[in-house]
Amino acid sequence: MKQERYNDLMWRGIGELTQDEIAEGWHWCRDWDGLLVGPGMFETCACQCEGVRK
Numbered sequence: 001m002k003q004e005r006y007n008d009l010m011w012r013g014i015g016e017l018t019q020d021e022i023a024e025g026w027h028w029c030r031d032w033d034g035l036l037v038g039p040g041m042f043e044t045c046a047c048q049c050e051g052v053r054k
Contacts, residue, residue, distance in 0.1 A: 001026060001038060010036040 001021060008014040017026055026038035029047050037043040 006036065 001024075005015075009017065017028075021038070024039055025044065026036065027049060028034050029037045029043060029049055031047050031049060032043050035043060037047060
């Protein structure tokens with residue numbers, strides 16, 4: 001995911017995660033108070049959300 005796309009979703013509330021993004025592991029993380037996390041982020045490694053690829 002490019003930074004502009006992340007900003008649109010996380011900070012501007014524009015759009016929704018696509019099926020491809022979800023398949024890559026992007027999700028709104030319960031463990032991080034709803035933060036949008038995904039591949040390569042520290043938060044994803046520490047996340048306990050069900051079904052998230054590690």
